[in-house]
Amino acid sequence: MRKNITVIARMQDDGKVIPLTILWNNEKSFEIDKVLDIRKKASTKGGGKGLRYTCKILEQERFLWLDDNIWFVEV
Numbered sequence: 001m002r003k004n005i006t007v008i009a010r011m012q013d014d015g016k017v018i019p020l021t022i023l024w025n026n027e028k029s030f031e032i033d034k035v036l037d038i039r040k041k042a043s044t045k046g047g048g049k050g051l052r053y054t055c056k057i058l059e060q061e062r063f064l065w066l067d068d069n070i071w072f073v074e075v
Contacts, residue, residue: 002046007071045074
């Protein structure tokens with residue numbers, strides 16, 4: 001299943017978008033410690049495709065997707 005989320009991100013001068021913070025249910029925020037990988041990939045559980053970001057959040061690896069300017073996670 002797919003859950004759309006709010007993400008605070010930085011757009012670099014080369015057009016690359018880097019997520020900085022996730023706002024979960026627009027209440028709780030989680031800083032992204034590090035972006036480990038960015039690649040084009042489909043979401044097998046949530047449907048949709050686009051860029052999959054492998055991120056380190058609270059010492060755990062998590063996936064975020066950016067699909068047509070909408071951020072989501074698999075739940």
